[in-house]
Amino acid sequence: MSSGTLYDKVWDLHRVAELPGGSTQLFVGLHLIHEVTSPQAFSALKDKGLTVRCPERTVATVDHIVPTTSQQRPFADPLAEEMLSTLERNCQEHSIPLNNIGSGRQGIVHVIAPELGLTQPGMTVACGDSHTSTHGAFGAIAFGIGTSQVRDVLASQSLAMNKLKVRRIQVNGLLAEGVSAKDLILHVIRHLGVKGGVGYAYEFAGSAIEALSMEERMTLCNMAIEGGARCGYVNPDQVTFEYLKGRPHAPEGDAWSRAVAWWSSLATDPDATVDDEVVFDAAAIPPTVTWGITPGQGLGIDETVPSLDQLDPGERPIAEEAYRYMDLQPGTAIAGVHVDVCFIGSCTNGRLSDLRAAADVARGRQVAEGIKAFVVPGSEQVAKAAEAEGLDAVFRAAGFEWREPGCSMCLAMNPDRLEGRQISASSSNRNFKGRQGSASGRTLLMSPAMVAAAAVNGRVTDVRTLISPSAS
Amino acid sequence: MALFPTGPVQQVSGTAIAVPGEDIDTDRIIPARFLKCVSFDALGDQVFADDRLELSGEHPFDQARYQGASILVVNGNFGCGSSREHAPQALMRWGIRAVVGVSFAEIFYGNCLALGIPCATATPEQIKAIQAQVDREPGSSWSLDLAGLQLTSAKSSWPVSIDPGPLDMLRSGRWDATSQLLDHGPQVAELMQTLPYINQFASK
Numbered sequence: 001m002s003s004g005t006l007y008d009k010v011w012d013l014h015r016v017a018e019l020p021g022g023s024t025q026l027f028v029g030l031h032l033i034h035e036v037t038s039p040q041a042f043s044a045l046k047d048k049g050l051t052v053r054c055p056e057r058t059v060a061t062v063d064h065i066v067p068t069t070s071q072q073r074p075f076a077d078p079l080a081e082e083m084l085s086t087l088e089r090n091c092q093e094h095s096i097p098l099n100n101i102g103s104g105r106q107g108i109v110h111v112i113a114p115e116l117g118l119t120q121p122g123m124t125v126a127c128g129d130s131h132t133s134t135h136g137a138f139g140a141i142a143f144g145i146g147t148s149q150v151r152d153v154l155a156s157q158s159l160a161m162n163k164l165k166v167r168r169i170q171v172n173g174l175l176a177e178g179v180s181a182k183d184l185i186l187h188v189i190r191h192l193g194v195k196g197g198v199g200y201a202y203e204f205a206g207s208a209i210e211a212l213s214m215e216e217r218m219t220l221c222n223m224a225i226e227g228g229a230r231c232g233y234v235n236p237d238q239v240t241f242e243y244l245k246g247r248p249h250a251p252e253g254d255a256w257s258r259a260v261a262w263w264s265s266l267a268t269d270p271d272a273t274v275d276d277e278v279v280f281d282a283a284a285i286p287p288t289v290t291w292g293i294t295p296g297q298g299l300g301i302d303e304t305v306p307s308l309d310q311l312d313p314g315e316r317p318i319a320e321e322a323y324r325y326m327d328l329q330p331g332t333a334i335a336g337v338h339v340d341v342c343f344i345g346s347c348t349n350g351r352l353s354d355l356r357a358a359a360d361v362a363r364g365r366q367v368a369e370g371i372k373a374f375v376v377p378g379s380e381q382v383a384k385a386a387e388a389e390g391l392d393a394v395f396r397a398a399g400f401e402w403r404e405p406g407c408s409m410c411l412a413m414n415p416d417r418l419e420g421r422q423i424s425a426s427s428s429n430r431n432f433k434g435r436q437g438s439a440s441g442r443t444l445l446m447s448p449a450m451v452a453a454a455a456v457n458g459r460v461t462d463v464r465t466l467i468s469p470s471a472s
Numbered sequence: 473m474a475l476f477p478t479g480p481v482q483q484v485s486g487t488a489i490a491v492p493g494e495d496i497d498t499d500r501i502i503p504a505r506f507l508k509c510v511s512f513d514a515l516g517d518q519v520f521a522d523d524r525l526e527l528s529g530e531h532p533f534d535q536a537r538y539q540g541a542s543i544l545v546v547n548g549n550f551g552c553g554s555s556r557e558h559a560p561q562a563l564m565r566w567g568i569r570a571v572v573g574v575s576f577a578e579i580f581y582g583n584c585l586a587l588g589i590p591c592a593t594a595t596p597e598q599i600k601a602i603q604a605q606v607d608r609e610p611g612s613s614w615s616l617d618l619a620g621l622q623l624t625s626a627k628s629s630w631p632v633s634i635d636p637g638p639l640d641m642l643r644s645g646r647w648d649a650t651s652q653l654l655d656h657g658p659q660v661a662e663l664m665q666t667l668p669y670i671n672q673f674a675s676k
Contacts, residue, residue: 016663017656019649021640025656027663029670037556039510048650053660057670065508079508086510120669130555130579144579146557148586148648156653158660162637194495195549198578228552230578251673258673294495314548318494411504411554432499432553439503439522 002166004272006235007201010141014124016158023160029123030140031058031153032109033096035065035087036413037128041150042090052094054157059118060091061099063108064413068376068403071101080414094154107379107405110134110347114218115381117247121236121263126153131347131429133224136233137217138240139266141201143231164230165275167200171208173282178464180357181216182223182349182427182447184208186288189227190298192278193315197229200276203268204234208282214243215353222348223429226295235267289334289460290431290445292322297431298445301462305332325433326442327421335460337444340422342373342455343436344400344448346410349427350378354448355386358427359394361452361466367399368458374401374416376408400455412437425454476564477588480645484570484590485615486542489532490603491520496546497553498580502562504554515558516565533566537610543623545603546573548596551580560584570616572623572632574599585638588647592616592623592632602630618643 002008016025031054033041038060045051052058065080075081091098099105099112106112110131113119125135125142128150135142149159169188175181189196202224204217212220217234224232234240241260244250251259286300297319299305305323307330308316323329328337344350344358355375367373375395377383383405386392392402409416410428417437418424424436424443431443444460453461506518524531532538544563550573551559560583563571571584571591584591594602605628606614614625616632618639623630634642641647664670 013667014663016659019652020644020646022637023641025653025659027660027667029667036507040512040557043511050650050654053657077508082510083508123669128555128557130553132555144555146555146560146579146583146586148557148583152650152653155650156657156660158653158656160649160653162635194552195575195577198549198575226553228549228577255673259668262668262673294497314494321493411499413504413507430497430499430553432497434503434522435499437505439525 002272002274004269005166005203005274006139006233006266006268007141007164007166007203009266010122010124011163013122019160023162025158026124026161027158028126028153029057030113030118030125031157032113032125032127032132033058033060033150034109034129035062035083037147038090038150039083039086040147041154044151045154050155052096052154055095057157058096058154059099059113060087060096061106061109061112062087062101064407064411066101066406067414068406068408068416071404104380107382108347108350108407110222111350111378111382114138115247115379117244117250120244121240122266126159130225131222133231134218134222134347136221136224136231137214139233139236139263141231141233144225164201165199166203167197167276167278168203168205168274170277170279171204171206171282172279174208174211175282175285178467179285179287180447180449181212181219183285183288184282185220185223186290186295186298186445187285188280189223189296190288192227194226194294194296195228197224197227200229202227202229202232203274204232209234210237213353214239215351218351219348223295226429236263287447287450287463289450291326291328291334292319293325293431293433294318295429295431295445297322299334301335303334305330305334307331335462337460338423339425339444339454339459340371341418341424342371342451343409343424343426343428344451345376345378345408346428347378347407348429349448350376350382352382352385354427355382355391358448358452359391361449361463362398362400362456363394365398365456367455371455371458373399373455374403376403377405379405398456409436411435425451425460427451477569481588481590481642481647482619483615483617484543485613486569487540487611488543488545488606488614489538489541490545490606491532492547492603494547495549495552498551498556498559499553501551501559502556507556507558512558512561512565515562519562519566540567542567542569543614543616544568544571545599545606546571547599548574550576552577555579557583560587560589564589572599572602572616585641585647586649588642590616590618590634590642592634594630594632598630
């Protein structure tokens with residue numbers, strides 16, 4: 001059993017009571033809500049005659065269903081309009097702040113909470129969205145929940161939870177030029193599997209992790225769930241504090257120094273015990289692309305689609321299903337696979353540094369003929385900052401569409417989706433069958449710079465061939 | 473259709489349906505386009521929509537011999553991916569009242585528990601044998617007994633596992649956690665006093 005880790009400390013600080021049956025009632029420090037997984041929770045609250053216990057610890061935004069072309073109300077899609085107006089009504093009735101379209105603070109929930117300084121070290125963060133693991137980048141314990149649990153958090157600001165084990169993912173050395181946090185997490189999931197993390201929180205540690213920016217740490221923790229780990233985290237350090245300082249909800253004045261002292265005290269102790277540890281060498285990680293239908297089916301850019309005999313017996317059935325679905329045969333080099341649609345955005349890779357990395361590749365080049373390429377900033381703030389430095393112009397000049405913020409084609413709940421058998425190069429997080437809006441659509445996951453490289457060449461490309469060593 | 477679960481869950485009886493496959497994610501159980509709703513009511517018909525489309529009538533959920541089934545038998549890492557409770561809601565509204573598999577993704581498991589739907593596990597070999605029997609003898613009766621932790625048909629009986637905590641919650645009827653959580657309202661208030669980030673970092 002783990003002891004002395006950040007996970008243990010934050011868990012203990014938020015323990016309200018032990019419940020009959022062995023689970024723990026855990027206080028939720030920050031509850032994030034959005035339009036897709038909250039309406040039924042509010043209805044259930046009403047049915048039970050309950051109210052929202054801590055509206056001041058609850059924050060809402062709208063992201064999944066928003067169109068990224070025109071965001072004029074009412075939305076063209078009446079179902080999308082109904083979802084947003086329901087959220088608006090629920091927030092108003094319960095005095096919950098809503099970061100709505102046009103507020104300057106709207107965006108993907110896992111982009112806006114960090115950029116507003118809402119997510120802080122030592123908090124427990126819950127949201128009806130599996131990518132809540134993102135917030136672990138700050139040294140928070142952050143996890144996705146279902147709608148019944150959203151109801152419970154609204155009613156009681158707490159949850160019935162079971163404590164996880166802790167696995168340290170120790171990444172030594174430094175990532176090579178042209179290799180990003182996205183490549184790192186795809187590599188980790190490839191090696192530990194999509195169910196390897198079930199029952200664990202992943203603690204990301206080591207020199208490669210310490211060298212990552214906050215936005216890169218968010219990309220990393222975002223996809224812990226794709227490895228089966230409900231939460232992932234990075235211990236708070238100077239990088240964390242520098243990111244937070246001056247943000248709207250960050251502590252100020254004397255409270256700031258007290259906060260930094262408290263946050264620092266929460267980091268995993270040098271003599272902490274973890275339940276498991278896996279070590280990776282950062283320098284050995286190549287740009288990584290998925291070829292199949294789970295995020296664990298990854299390949300280094302120089303590799304070929306594996307044959308069954310190269311795989312563990314347990315991985316073979318899903319590989320056979322992936323060969324058929326993706327129409328990719330064993331032995332096919334992943335570099336050179338033709339793509340139809342290129343999508344840059346999502347809670348994984350829709351932040352300013354992601355757009356910069358993609359723009360560096362797009363600058364002065366043209367999207368290949370017949371390719372649809374579009375960029376969806378993660379939030380209104382990201383869009384504004386990107387426009388201020390001219391990234392929108394770089395993308396437009398290269399033939400990318402520049403869109404309004406939202407989740408967009410990561411899960412295609414808005415009009416952005418694949419058609420038929422189209423295949424996408426996507427900076428999002430899931431390559432599941434049908435994920436991007438077409439029941440037969442196909443997804444290749446990769447970093448935003450790699451998506452830009454795929455867009456200009458019309459096929460999967462090693463981004464390192466397109467960037468000068470100093471330009472990345 | 474049988475009523476949704478209420479109170480203690482001691483036993484789930486009925487016919488069974490097998491959906492084989494590893495890592496069946498919640499996007500497959502209920503594709504995202506069906507999440508554009510403010511109630512769960514209509515989800516039962518849309519369960520596995522794209523998989524059913526792909527198999528044009530051959531998917532178990534479309535086959536007449538499995539209609540009315542209440543026990544779903546699956547393989548490993550079932551329910552991975554998105555946290556959408558729409559997935560167990562869709563299964564429940566189709567008629568499923570228990571799931572038996574090799575392993576489950578955590579959020580899906582918790583979502584099922586919150587609806588009073590037990591997720592029981594057995595070894596890969598046992599699940600394979602159970603799925604084969606379900607396919608051979610559709611319409612035969614099965615029973616998942618939570619007291620004895622057995623999955624039983626007229627011809628066979630298999631040991632299954634459910635973790636002690638969730639098992640206790642199901643058998644005692646405390647799987648609907650809201651009232652228990654609300655009982656500790658004063659303790660929540662006390663704990664809030666101790667958390668530095670709620671109190672301008674004044675206390676430690």
